[in-house]
Amino acid sequence: MSLTQAITLNEDGSLYRKFSDWSDRSEKKGKTIFKAIEAYTGKNGFDFGIGYDFIYKITDRYHFVPSVEDLYWLELDVFDREKMQGFIRDILGKITWSKNVPDYDYALFDCPPSFTLLSYSILSVCDLILIPVNPDFYAVKGVPLILNTLQLRIEPFPIPKIAVFMNKAKPYAGSMTKESQFYWSQVQRVCSQAASRAGLNVKCLDAPIYDRVAIKRAVTSGGVPAEFVSDFKNLWKGITDFLYE
Amino acid sequence: MNNEFTEPTDELKRVAEEINLLRRDLQATSSALGRIERRLKAAFPNYPPKQKQPKEKRQSERTRSSKTPQELQAIFEDLADRTRNGGDSAFAAKVNEFKDEDIIALSVEVGMGSHSRLSRQKAVDGVRKRVQEAMQLQFEKKRNLQQANPADGE
Numbered sequence: 001m002s003l004t005q006a007i008t009l010n011e012d013g014s015l016y017r018k019f020s021d022w023s024d025r026s027e028k029k030g031k032t033i034f035k036a037i038e039a040y041t042g043k044n045g046f047d048f049g050i051g052y053d054f055i056y057k058i059t060d061r062y063h064f065v066p067s068v069e070d071l072y073w074l075e076l077d078v079f080d081r082e083k084m085q086g087f088i089r090d091i092l093g094k095i096t097w098s099k100n101v102p103d104y105d106y107a108l109f110d111c112p113p114s115f116t117l118l119s120y121s122i123l124s125v126c127d128l129i130l131i132p133v134n135p136d137f138y139a140v141k142g143v144p145l146i147l148n149t150l151q152l153r154i155e156p157f158p159i160p161k162i163a164v165f166m167n168k169a170k171p172y173a174g175s176m177t178k179e180s181q182f183y184w185s186q187v188q189r190v191c192s193q194a195a196s197r198a199g200l201n202v203k204c205l206d207a208p209i210y211d212r213v214a215i216k217r218a219v220t221s222g223g224v225p226a227e228f229v230s231d232f233k234n235l236w237k238g239i240t241d242f243l244y245e
Numbered sequence: 246m247n248n249e250f251t252e253p254t255d256e257l258k259r260v261a262e263e264i265n266l267l268r269r270d271l272q273a274t275s276s277a278l279g280r281i282e283r284r285l286k287a288a289f290p291n292y293p294p295k296q297k298q299p300k301e302k303r304q305s306e307r308t309r310s311s312k313t314p315q316e317l318q319a320i321f322e323d324l325a326d327r328t329r330n331g332g333d334s335a336f337a338a339k340v341n342e343f344k345d346e347d348i349i350a351l352s353v354e355v356g357m358g359s360h361s362r363l364s365r366q367k368a369v370d371g372v373r374k375r376v377q378e379a380m381q382l383q384f385e386k387k388r389n390l391q392q393a394n395p396a397d398g399e
Contacts, residue, residue, distance in 0.1 A: 137378055144384040179356030182375065185318065186382045193384035 003110040004067040007058060022056055023066070029053050034070035037118070040087050041079045048091075050098035063101070074117055084117045089125040113146070115153055123150065126160050128243050132167035132209075133187055135180035140187055147194045147202065162202045163242050164191055165235055169208035176208060184208070205238035207231070309360070310350035317354040320347075324372070325379045336376060340369055348372065 008019040015023070026032060031053040039048045048054075056064045088109075095101060109126065111119040123129065131146060133139050143164065151159060166184050170177040176184065184204075191202040209232070214225035224232060251259075285292055312320070328336040340348060349368045352358055357371025 140382055144382065147384060177356060178354060182354075182356045186379060189379075190382055190384050197384060 007064060008066065019056065019066075026053050026056075027068075032068045032070070033065055034068050034074070036091055037074070037079065037084070037087060040090065041083050046090060046094075048094065049100075050091075050094050051100040055095075055101055063104070071118065079117055081117060081120070084121050085124050086121070087118070088121040092125070113142070115149065120153065123154055123160070124157055128161045128163055128239065130239065131162065131164045133164055133183075134168045135166060135170060135176070135183040137183070140183050140190070143187055144190050144194065147191075147198070147200060151198055151200065159200060161242060162191075162200060163205050163239060164202065165205040165238070166208040168211040171210040171212065176210075180208075203242050205235065205242070207234035207238040209235060308346045310344075310346040312347060312350060314354055317351050320351060321355060321372070321375070321379075325376050328376050329380055333373075336373060340372065 008015055008023075031051075036048050036054070040046045054065065056066060058064050092107060095104065095107075109119075109122045111122060129150065131143065133143055147162065150162070154160075164187055166176070166180065166187070169180045169184070172178075175181075188204045191204050194200045195202050209228070212225075212227050214227050310317075324336060324339055327339050331338075343351070345365045345368075348365060349360060349363045352363055352368035352371040353360055355372060355375040357375060358367060363371070
């Protein structure tokens with residue numbers, strides 16, 4: 001499930017009425033992220049106004065730019081790769097200077113594991129890359145791969161800070177199971193190698209998100225289940241501490 | 246002339262009848278015993294008193310390793326390094342030096358089983374699997390794409 005689906009779907013799988021009405025209006029006005037990319041890479045200059053027809057208000061404090069189906073075909077459209085690199089920087093600039101929306105503290109981007117033009121643009125401008133790792137061999141095997149690919153793709157531009165944390169850690173007696181601990185120790189070793197061999201600024205955050213059944217209720221109950229509050233607070237503290245180091 | 250001996254076929258019929266009679270008697274006796282037992286159980290629910298099965302004697306507690314988790318981690322790293330350099334024979338040679346309780350504790354420490362269920366062999370197999378995984382989890386810095394294909398950049 002994509003982040004957009006998680007945020008905008010009812011428990012029966014239908015779109016929230018409020019979101020679906022907003023989404024219809026947004027598409028009719030041509031105020032989607034895809035249209036923004038088209039405008040940015042087009043020949044007429046980046047004329048794209050920012051407002052609440054582009055940004056959806058989930059709550060007063062959390063605002064959201066949803067994905068659209070057109071983005072699935074982004075790679076097939078002929079956009080200039082070099083030009084696309086600056087897209088996120090420029091759209092963030094427009095959002096920052098817009099008087100129609102408030103000043104935001106943080107912008108979070110949910111990226112796929114694969115590299116797309118859009119994730120390339122995000123990685124070129126972001127301050128921190130946050131990588132969740134599940135406690136299994138193949139997920140851990142992905143860590144050196146992604147670290148390597150990140151470096152190859154982003155260079156010669158500066159590589160942002162990289163934070164890794166364990167997601168879906170198996171809980172046992174107030175901590176992780178030995179198996180999860182083993183995989184976490186391997187992640188730490190790989191990150192330490194990446195730091196020393198490639199000079200990456202990688203930090204392993206000791207703030208696991210545990211695998212609990214309650215996470216499945218997070219979407220339908222409209223909030224973070226109580227069992228997860230301290231997990232996410234710890235993670236957020238680790239992220240901000242690293243960000244401002 | 247009158248035959249004083251019964252014919253074999255008559256003798257067989259007689260034996261078969263006797264068997265039938267005996268079976269009926271046994272069935273009647275068995276059903277009577279069943280009835281008596283049911284009444285007895287209704288009147289005395291705890292009859293006959295259940296005999297407690299003598300508990301199986303617990304196997305004597307295994308000797309636990311005295312090594313700390315940190316020491317076990319260090320042993321694991323050393324084992325992975327040796328295997329990386331000397332292959333499985335180096336692994337086997339090093340593991341042979343360990344006492345049963347230490348290799349079992351090491352296996353538990355790397356998340357392969359619990360103390361009570363592990364034999365030495367299973368523990369060795371578990372540690373071997375983890376060592377192989379650890380060997381595959383390495384960060385190798387790849388060359389820059391442009392360095393790899395300088396012609397691309399021209």
